[in-house]
Amino acid sequence: MSMEDYDFLFKIVLIGNAGVGKTCLVRRFTQGLFPPGQGATIGVDFMIKTVEINGEKVKLQIWDTAGQERFRSITQSYYRSANALILTYDITCEESFRCLPEWLREIEQYASNKVITVLVGNKIDLAERREVSQQRAEEFSEAQDMYYLETSAKESDNVEKLFLDLAYRLISEARQNTLVNNVSSPLPGEGKSISYLTCCNFN
Ligand SMILES: Nc1nc2c(ncn2[C@@H]2O[C@H](COP(=O)(O)OP(=O)(O)OP(=O)(O)O)[C@@H](O)[C@H]2O)c(=O)[nH]1
Numbered sequence: 001m002s003m004e005d006y007d008f009l010f011k012i013v014l015i016g017n018a019g020v021g022k023t024c025l026v027r028r029f030t031q032g033l034f035p036p037g038q039g040a041t042i043g044v045d046f047m048i049k050t051v052e053i054n055g056e057k058v059k060l061q062i063w064d065t066a067g068q069e070r071f072r073s074i075t076q077s078y079y080r081s082a083n084a085l086i087l088t089y090d091i092t093c094e095e096s097f098r099c100l101p102e103w104l105r106e107i108e109q110y111a112s113n114k115v116i117t118v119l120v121g122n123k124i125d126l127a128e129r130r131e132v133s134q135q136r137a138e139e140f141s142e143a144q145d146m147y148y149l150e151t152s153a154k155e156s157d158n159v160e161k162l163f164l165d166l167a168y169r170l171i172s173e174a175r176q177n178t179l180v181n182n183v184s185s186p187l188p189g190e191g192k193s194i195s196y197l198t199c200c201n202f203n
Pocket residue numbers: 016017018019020021022023024025035037038039040041042065066067068122123124125126151152153154155
């Protein structure tokens with residue numbers, strides 16, 4: 001019997017301006033709660049959640065980075081081994097949306113070119129304070145070839161969907177990479193194992 005307690009392992013890193021709700025999204029997904037008086041993240045935090053998709057165990061390593069500028073050099077070093085990035089802004093904060101091109105430059109510079117990036121507009125429970133329309137965000141994400149989703153960490157809207165859709169896409173990408181990498185020597189049977197994930201840097 002295998003020692004591994006999962007079929008797939010993926011690293012997901014959340015980035016975006018300070019205060020947009022990255023920590024709350026992670027806590028909502030991993031612990032099912034909305035923390036009161038959440039302080040700013042210092043450096044980087046790390047959580048794990050294993051989910052089951054189509055009968056396969058998918059272990060998600062979720063890294064929550066600090067949005068504050070002064071931590072940028074620390075957080076950048078976490079991009080490289082990320083399989084997916086969740087680029088988050090706050091729909092009630094125009095400034096957090098206007099900073100997105102700057103974040104995309106960071107991704108371009110520090111992340112793998114195979115990384116999957118999802119754009120997330122958080123805090124949709126504050127609809128009356130919205131400063132960035134859904135249409136504007138959709139146009140931006142389409143132009144940048146990113147998926148777009150609006151969430152509320154507070155009301156738990158779309159949070160599960162965000163992580164599960166991402167896990168699902170990461171699995172299909174991993175399978176495609178496997179096909180490409182093993183063209184000359186296909187694995188027998190279903191042969192699923194973590195060694196499929198040649199795109200990862202885990203040890
Ligand atoms: N109304 C509402 N408030 C939210 C939501 N998500 C986060 N907040 C609030 O926004 C503030 C910042 O949330 P954090 O999760 O700490 O933000 P962050 O992006 O992790 O911030 P840094 O750690 O500084 O990068 C907190 O006061 C949260 O309570 C949401 O979905 N709705």
